[in-house]
Amino acid sequence: MTTAQAPVYKKKDFESDQENRWCPGCGDYAILNAVQQSFAQLGVPKEKFVIVSGIGCSSRFTYYMDTYGFHTIHGRPTAVASGIKIANPELQVWVVCGDGDGFSIGGNHMIHSMRRNIDIKVLVFNNRIYGLTKGQYSPTSEQGKRTGSTPYGSLDHPFNPIALALGAGSTFVARTVDTQIPHTRKILQAAHEHEGFAFVEILQNCVIFNNKAFEHITSKGVRDERQIDLRPGQPMVFGAGLERGLRFTPDAIEIVGASEADLWDPTGASGARAYRVCQNSEHDELPVPMGIFRQVQRPILDRQIHAQVEDVSERLGPGTLESLLNSGDTWEVR
Amino acid sequence: MTTAQAPVYKKKDFESDQENRWCPGCGDYAILNAVQQSFAQLGVPKEKFVIVSGIGCSSRFTYYMDTYGFHTIHGRPTAVASGIKIANPELQVWVVCGDGDGFSIGGNHMIHSMRRNIDIKVLVFNNRIYGLTKGQYSPTSEQGKRTGSTPYGSLDHPFNPIALALGAGSTFVARTVDTQIPHTRKILQAAHEHEGFAFVEILQNCVIFNNKAFEHITSKGVRDERQIDLRPGQPMVFGAGLERGLRFTPDAIEIVGASEADLWDPTGASGARAYRVCQNSEHDELPVPMGIFRQVQRPILDRQIHAQVEDVSERLGPGTLESLLNSGDTWEVR
Amino acid sequence: MSPVPALETLDEVVIRFAGDSGDGMQLTGNQFTNSSALAGNDLATFPDYPAEIRAPVGTLFGVSGFQVRFSSRDIHTPGDRPDVLVAMNPAALKTNVKDLKPGGMLIVNSGNFGAKDLEKAGYERNPLEEENLEHDFQLVEIDLNEAVIQAVAGLGLSNKDALRSKNLLALGMLYWIYNRPLDSTEAWLNKKFGNKEQILEANLRALRAGHKIAENGEFFQVRYEVKPAQLPPGRYRNLMGNAATAMGLVVGAKRAGLKLFYGSYPITPATDILHNLARFKNHGVITFQAEDEIASITSAIGASYAGRLGVTGTSGPGLALKTEALGMAVITELPLVVIDVQRGGPSTGLPTKTEQADLLQAVFGRNSEAPLPVIAPCSSSDCFWSAVEAVRIAVTYMTPVILLSDGYLGNGAEPFRIPSVDEIEPFEVQFRTEAEGFLPYARNPDTLARPWVKPGTPGLEHRIGTLEKSDGSGNVDYDPDNHEKMVKLREAKVMGIAAGYKPTEVFGDPEGDLVVLGWGSTFGAIRSAVDSARQKGLKVSQVHVRNVWPLPRDLGEVLGKFRQVLVPEMNRGQFARLVRSEFLVDARSMSKVQGKPFFSSEVLERIEEILG
Amino acid sequence: MSPVPALETLDEVVIRFAGDSGDGMQLTGNQFTNSSALAGNDLATFPDYPAEIRAPVGTLFGVSGFQVRFSSRDIHTPGDRPDVLVAMNPAALKTNVKDLKPGGMLIVNSGNFGAKDLEKAGYERNPLEEENLEHDFQLVEIDLNEAVIQAVAGLGLSNKDALRSKNLLALGMLYWIYNRPLDSTEAWLNKKFGNKEQILEANLRALRAGHKIAENGEFFQVRYEVKPAQLPPGRYRNLMGNAATAMGLVVGAKRAGLKLFYGSYPITPATDILHNLARFKNHGVITFQAEDEIASITSAIGASYAGRLGVTGTSGPGLALKTEALGMAVITELPLVVIDVQRGGPSTGLPTKTEQADLLQAVFGRNSEAPLPVIAPCSSSDCFWSAVEAVRIAVTYMTPVILLSDGYLGNGAEPFRIPSVDEIEPFEVQFRTEAEGFLPYARNPDTLARPWVKPGTPGLEHRIGTLEKSDGSGNVDYDPDNHEKMVKLREAKVMGIAAGYKPTEVFGDPEGDLVVLGWGSTFGAIRSAVDSARQKGLKVSQVHVRNVWPLPRDLGEVLGKFRQVLVPEMNRGQFARLVRSEFLVDARSMSKVQGKPFFSSEVLERIEEILG
Numbered sequence A, B: 001m002t003t004a005q006a007p008v009y010k011k012k013d014f015e016s017d018q019e020n021r022w023c024p025g026c027g028d029y030a031i032l033n034a035v036q037q038s039f040a041q042l043g044v045p046k047e048k049f050v051i052v053s054g055i056g057c058s059s060r061f062t063y064y065m066d067t068y069g070f071h072t073i074h075g076r077p078t079a080v081a082s083g084i085k086i087a088n089p090e091l092q093v094w095v096v097c098g099d100g101d102g103f104s105i106g107g108n109h110m111i112h113s114m115r116r117n118i119d120i121k122v123l124v125f126n127n128r129i130y131g132l133t134k135g136q137y138s139p140t141s142e143q144g145k146r147t148g149s150t151p152y153g154s155l156d157h158p159f160n161p162i163a164l165a166l167g168a169g170s171t172f173v174a175r176t177v178d179t180q181i182p183h184t185r186k187i188l189q190a191a192h193e194h195e196g197f198a199f200v201e202i203l204q205n206c207v208i209f210n211n212k213a214f215e216h217i218t219s220k221g222v223r224d225e226r227q228i229d230l231r232p233g234q235p236m237v238f239g240a241g242l243e244r245g246l247r248f249t250p251d252a253i254e255i256v257g258a259s260e261a262d263l264w265d266p267t268g269a270s271g272a273r274a275y276r277v278c279q280n281s282e283h284d285e286l287p288v289p290m291g292i293f294r295q296v297q298r299p300i301l302d303r304q305i306h307a308q309v310e311d312v313s314e315r316l317g318p319g320t321l322e323s324l325l326n327s328g329d330t331w332e333v334r
Numbered sequence C, D: 001m002s003p004v005p006a007l008e009t010l011d012e013v014v015i016r017f018a019g020d021s022g023d024g025m026q027l028t029g030n031q032f033t034n035s036s037a038l039a040g041n042d043l044a045t046f047p048d049y050p051a052e053i054r055a056p057v058g059t060l061f062g063v064s065g066f067q068v069r070f071s072s073r074d075i076h077t078p079g080d081r082p083d084v085l086v087a088m089n090p091a092a093l094k095t096n097v098k099d100l101k102p103g104g105m106l107i108v109n110s111g112n113f114g115a116k117d118l119e120k121a122g123y124e125r126n127p128l129e130e131e132n133l134e135h136d137f138q139l140v141e142i143d144l145n146e147a148v149i150q151a152v153a154g155l156g157l158s159n160k161d162a163l164r165s166k167n168l169l170a171l172g173m174l175y176w177i178y179n180r181p182l183d184s185t186e187a188w189l190n191k192k193f194g195n196k197e198q199i200l201e202a203n204l205r206a207l208r209a210g211h212k213i214a215e216n217g218e219f220f221q222v223r224y225e226v227k228p229a230q231l232p233p234g235r236y237r238n239l240m241g242n243a244a245t246a247m248g249l250v251v252g253a254k255r256a257g258l259k260l261f262y263g264s265y266p267i268t269p270a271t272d273i274l275h276n277l278a279r280f281k282n283h284g285v286i287t288f289q290a291e292d293e294i295a296s297i298t299s300a301i302g303a304s305y306a307g308r309l310g311v312t313g314t315s316g317p318g319l320a321l322k323t324e325a326l327g328m329a330v331i332t333e334l335p336l337v338v339i340d341v342q343r344g345g346p347s348t349g350l351p352t353k354t355e356q357a358d359l360l361q362a363v364f365g366r367n368s369e370a371p372l373p374v375i376a377p378c379s380s381s382d383c384f385w386s387a388v389e390a391v392r393i394a395v396t397y398m399t400p401v402i403l404l405s406d407g408y409l410g411n412g413a414e415p416f417r418i419p420s421v422d423e424i425e426p427f428e429v430q431f432r433t434e435a436e437g438f439l440p441y442a443r444n445p446d447t448l449a450r451p452w453v454k455p456g457t458p459g460l461e462h463r464i465g466t467l468e469k470s471d472g473s474g475n476v477d478y479d480p481d482n483h484e485k486m487v488k489l490r491e492a493k494v495m496g497i498a499a500g501y502k503p504t505e506v507f508g509d510p511e512g513d514l515v516v517l518g519w520g521s522t523f524g525a526i527r528s529a530v531d532s533a534r535q536k537g538l539k540v541s542q543v544h545v546r547n548v549w550p551l552p553r554d555l556g557e558v559l560g561k562f563r564q565v566l567v568p569e570m571n572r573g574q575f576a577r578l579v580r581s582e583f584l585v586d587a588r589s590m591s592k593v594q595g596k597p598f599f600s601s602e603v604l605e606r607i608e609e610i611l612g
Ligand SMILES: Cc1ncc(C[n+]2csc(CCOP(=O)(O)OP(=O)(O)O)c2C)c(N)n1
Pocket: A055, A056, A057, A058, A059, A074, A097, A098, A099, A100, A101, A102, A125, A127, A129, A130, A131, A132, A133, A138, D265, D266, D267, D268, D293, D317, D318, D321, D348
């Protein structure tokens, strides 16, 4: 998809020289792979990319990408990224963080950058556990989970990250799975093309502290039946041969034949259908949606900020040191 | 509604001796009034009430109630209240805060207490402005607002507090208006009766920095046409004579005659209708919903915590100082 | 009309306006200040308002005050006690009259001394009738309410609306007494209410009526004149400290060749900096009102990383929230300016009152060893110069810098001599663009600063982060010796800033019995006190420190020339503690923690006590 | 089978286990420690693991180490250098061999020295062949891989699974060498893998095989014995510092008659306290894993307000986030214990390494004047007693208290003499229930504490908050004099805690040439060094401070009896700064900031340098 001028890259142009320190078998490797492959294809000069991460296993991501990168502090990558993007909207700013980083300590910055529609892309590696601190339950862990901090089972109800993103007004909301690399690449591409904030939840396996957390929906055997890929403008179909589909009824969603399936539209004004479908349970009959839940246009904060600066500068004339110093009432002492 | 044993109170039993320091004409007075009236009717011994507030004009509320009260720091009242309620679930813990306190700096604690379903009641006085710091735009201010910090107009897209609460998993979500005292009392009563977390947005007029912000939906003249009161189990009707109603179509909401209106059900599993209806714009034709958006049952964290403590104590036997000190491998030195 | 009154010349006058929060006292005081400034006086102001926005009318806690001192000499403080008190209601009288100088002029709005007003102020009897006000002061009772209603009659205003202009009536009177023209205030009214004709007209009439009433001689027999001060020649403007800080930041950024990014979250008394900067869009300034203080500072750090000048401003509770992120700026060695306009604490404390008690938080309040420089302006106009200096240090040394202002400086105003552009040295930033030999943590041998690279620069892609970095490469490094080396390098860089300070100046003789050592906003009170004490022949000098961290290297030696060291501070001895630990000098603390600045008389008394 | 080998008696041995993060070194070390404890040795441990969870196999940064020192004498540190190093792979050898004592025993798993392993560790040649290891050390090469595969043969395990047990094989060998029974580890394995029979069996076989291999004499010719230590009589258990802190908190709460609420957010190296407390549900303990550090502390403050004992724990970056809320606890005067298990910084820094550099943050890192006491345990088992003391001070004085532990103390273990219940004085809290004469901010004349009231108590409804409070009533009060009074009262309350300290103890003579002053985890290294120096006849003594703020009142005087004061700290001189500023004593800092504790030999050298 590269034009004449667009740079042509290989995956390895995005591999840094740092030795990788994730556990063998960690799902983060697959995501790294997908991101490196995707970035090579986006047609963006590599010096324009900035990866911003928080603290957590996932946040080590930054060190493995041969782009500009900033490994910040726990929970704040979206806020740091907001500053970077506002300071220089030319940069392609991607945030990588964990479910703890992004939704526990960093939840507020997350929802505020969503509502503001700052043009950053946020990838949350959701392994439903705190990896780096050696396995405590996270705000996306299922109730009843036994971990270091919950030896008798956790009691908190988890967030539904998709619902939260919709509620906070994210203009792009998607979900994918670490090991489903072609799907991940497709979503990354769409996130890149979306003008505005993009939220991508990536289900990620932590082999050490939460192994096989997503097996029931992602393993080869069940994947086709338990997942449905929400593709904009396409029928909502699933199954090994895409032979089945979903249809909205006034009060529910029902499984129908492929031909009767509703078309999926992530652009509607209210987002109510996305909200409805993201409530599908992992343990019911309905398939769990992946793909693009929401994709709408809204003014982009970083662009608007610069437009306002230009607009005011045009109206008032560009400020000089002299005009600044001498503004207001002045008088002369001789 | 008081039983034989329940205490009988008058409004003035809930009035403290502190001089009120809000600006004359502030909407907070009306809310104070409604809360004092309501509390007198709830049948709860007054020493059980704890009001917890953050910092802001609205958060001064605490001082004016003759109950236990804790005026905390900016943005943290839901977190402090969570600690209080978990420490002693017998207490009736009510949080009062502003839109800045609750949704700007305090947004994370807010959404986490929602997902956890801690049995506290949170009243957010939404005046769409920072009152106490003399008028800056808030995360609920409409785009384009000129304030001290946005002399050329604000650019951020605001939160829809109701949508955010739904997305975060709040089990009770409602909205009312400062001056509509009977409605406010009804909502407070429902919030009290709800077992679990209750979120109530109260549209509140700041006469000094954002006067008449809600006139277009709350003034006497337009109120009946521009508001619809969502009443559980009742038809969705509005208008001076409740002559009109709303009906959900697959993709939208339409205005119909009262008899054709849908029944309002805030208890459905997905919450998609609440999500849909809360997207009604203040500037379109559809009326703006007030009342109860959502009301569902889910395990309550503070109760579950205590149940787990009891359960474990029963299984392991109650711990004594001796058993604690002597747990694990020990040996004797003579 | 009475005979033309005498025109007495005074060296200086201190006026305090006091009234309800809704009475417009801040506005009145500011107008008076501006005309005094235009008249060429030196001046200083002290606004003092309650934490409530507009507390119920007439209550004690709702009283808002504004003190202005204008003078024909060089002055450093808004004055200890007013010569003139304007009290708009009983509450204002009650809370302020104790400060009025014996024999001072007391102007009260008798129209607000009804039974209900008195009750709200907790007066059992009408003080105008019962107490010896007339004996102690030059009491002038005027029913301003009545006067303003008359003045605006015919404009079709309700009484309630008419009364809104009574502050301008009072202002008109004072203009007459102090022989000031009305024109600057008239111009201001025209600009402000240009499109609200009725209100404009009411205000103009009230102002002129006040002038007339004073002129007609019933109430005032004397006029006073305060001659222009002998300020250094130049063009001046009247500037509040927070405005000066804002301007200094923009000027600093321009001198660095950068554009400013200001990330902030509103908090008293720092919000005005945000308000000021938000107006400077045509200077390329971006202001970002973040969701909280943590996002304010982290977005500013992001902006610095991206090649802008990241700045964030707050007050004490906000600084507490920014401390974790400050550590990130320290370890990533990015430039950043953090402004703390200190207020009364602890915790929410006394939000609208002043204090200097965040010093140790600024110097030490971060996890682990995270050294950074701290600068404290000594006057409202020095806020400008200190801000420029903070920017210079931040970009020269690639370090976060804390600028410690306070509520007294931030809200106070004084004449500011506008520097010419050449007076402000440029310190243009050179971004690294050369890929050859690039190491993210290589150091400039003079400053120990690392290179600053704008993301987007081809060939310089690299990663920074908050884990310990390898000397040179900046890669993650857990090696014990590297860690110690980096800790010491960061320290050496910051402590090295002191090498660039000018020698410490002493006001007065370089040795003697006592040196009064200060920092920040105590400058004016100390200077006046030391000046007076020296005129009385006491062997006392003043040393004032602007770079409070790292401390000037010669400070120990300078202080050592005096038998005693006294440190007045609006805290419990924090700067004294720093000086003691650094130089083992027995610096003794003079502490005042009342949410109010020192009176120079308090400092003078203490000097006399020590040397007496 | 070879002849029964000699059994030599040693005073003490230091063993270090080093291997890949996945090799189970922490587990092996802990097992060895436990059996040494059960054998009655005094002991101390030092686990040292990387920030990575399980870095790629064989890399240098993936090496995890565990050092244990066991002794027949009273010891205070895990030893400077190991007598025995067990290196499971080339990376472990490379990163650890430089610490091994000359002539020490070096056991390597030669099965992991393939070309790829060597490459990952950056060895160009096989050190077992090329370097003079054999000359410098007692080199023992064993192919543990082969041995373990043989040992578990027939269980149907894959080779990969079989290899998981090789650490137990090594452990079995060491048990034989040091004459330890296998039973405690066998019991532990049975408990841990009771329901996983295959794994249990593999582990048991590996353990026994190790023992056997050692016994058969091919590799080892001597066995050693370390006799039980003469510890004070009593019942003992082996206790890690973080576990001791957790236990101390619960015991403290019980002695106060309270139930514990622990609000926390995971962070290395403090998380174990949360893990420990989460298991104590049958002691009425509630643990709340909050969304962040701010919610952790504010929920704990809420719990204290509601009448529980609120406690929150974290490490440096988390403490930075809690500082604003600490101010709230100070002004509302609620009891609260805040634990900071310090780690390397600044910022994220070196998360798994130890440091003492949060001291000034703990003492001063809050906005405005917000004094609070700080306590630092001096050993892993003292974490218990310090936690009890922290609880006592918090509830007695109605104040937040910071307990400054560190990674070295928190992760290290030593024998803990279990006190009888009577040894722990009760300090039962009396909640106020009497409405008559109740004032929320009335003060206990002895402690200056205000009353603690449980919400829910009829008739005592009242409001507290973070604006300045009126003395007595606790109502909002902006009065300048009241503010100053309250600032001083809060200060007097906290400084008054020092009145209850025991007189400062001196180890050694009460006067002399040098006193080595320490706080926190440096105790052991300093004690050993001073002890040795004294045995060499040097006039040196030790003073160790547990209550680091407020400082003991007699400290200045005690230090004054010595010609010089040396302060070893794992920071850049923070405690020295406190002591200097407080007592104007020329305390000199000995700084080590390497993420590692002091060696006692380093301190000894410095003593000799100073006195030599
Ligand atoms: C302020 C602060 N609090 C806590 C920590 C400790 N910490 C580091 S990573 C982490 C959570 C890791 O979980 P997640 O974000 O889900 O990332 P993962 O490791 O699972 O990829 C925590 C609590 C920290 N570094 N800083």
